[in-house]
Amino acid sequence: MNRTPVTRDPNAARRARRVGGGIVVCAAVLAAGGLVVAAAITSAAPVVATASPIAPVTSTTAADPDDSDDLVPIEPATRLISAFDAKTAWRTTIGDCSDDDVVVERSVDGGGTWDGFNLGSAGGITGAIALQALGDDNSATVIGQNTTGCTPTWVETTSAGTSWTAYSDRTATAWYVDTTSLSLIHTPGAVVRPAPCDVAGLASLSSTSAAVLCTDRSLHRTVDGGLTWTTSKTVPAALAVGASTDGYLVASQSRDVSCTGLTIWGLPESPTTDPATVSSCVPTASSTGEVALSGTSEALWLWAGTVVLRSLDEGATWR
DSSP states (O other), X not given: OOOEEOOXXXXXXXXXXXXXXXXXOOOSOOOSSOOOOSOOEEOOXXXXXXXXXXOOEEOXXXXXXXXXXXXXXOOXXXXXXXXXXXXXXXXXXXOOTTOSOOEEEEESSTTSEXXXXXXXXXXXXXXXXXXXXXXXXXXXXXXXXXXXXXXXXXXXXXXXXXXXXXXXXXXXXXXXXXXXXXXXXXXXXXXXXXXXSOEEEEEESSSSOEEEEETTSOEEXXXXXXXXXXXXXXXXXXXXXXXXXXXXXXXXXXXXXXXXXXXXXXXXXSTTSOOEEEEEEEEOXXXXXXXXXXXXXXXXXXXXXXXXXXXXXXXXXXX
């Protein structure tokens, strides 16, 4: 099996683009074994991005809201983050087939620094559309579009990002928004089903359970692999949805007039259980679609604008 080196331009900007099929999130389901169907991808020397220490942020109680933004449509999200534990997480921006640079980053110090690995066109991948941390802190999968026909392809590392191998057969086990339409969802089992809306964000917990955030800001959950969807109680001014150990996380614009930032909500897996506030106010400069979030049993992670924040106490404080 030939290995194809990837040359990284350290000055290339990691461009945040909207993918035509919307944001996608892999189901945390792996096919056992699997044939290596493409050359392993070896990265160049990693890019290290440093971040300044962030002062602790304490959640506050929301005031009476202004609902003027609730009906404003949102665009599909532009970024993905997937946490493994309190220290390790992976992130990337969403792209399309025109991307030459597909940079996936890994942090092992709680988001203080990030090592970047380019899976770009030299390795046969363009346009990342999914990201999932796997069973240990060295392993993750990206679904990108290959350079031949823009077909979604599962690419995986078990070496902390230093090499990547493509397994096209595993793509069938993933949830993602069809790259040709925001209103179609690829479900595990390689079945494409109608979405309940035009999808802005998708998060999955298993091969049967997933949640979507729609461009009209409504939320829907399924527990039968996308056969049926149940509309959730509205999360005001919702912006992004992500997966966590205890269900889903939703970020919304804060409706507290004294808070410039976001509200974080917990959304249980059960479609009959309403969302509940986790953090009433997380001060951050970003209140647009440049938001991604992920959770584990140890920490909640939030990537908003240029800042990555974590909560180690179930949303009470962020730093």
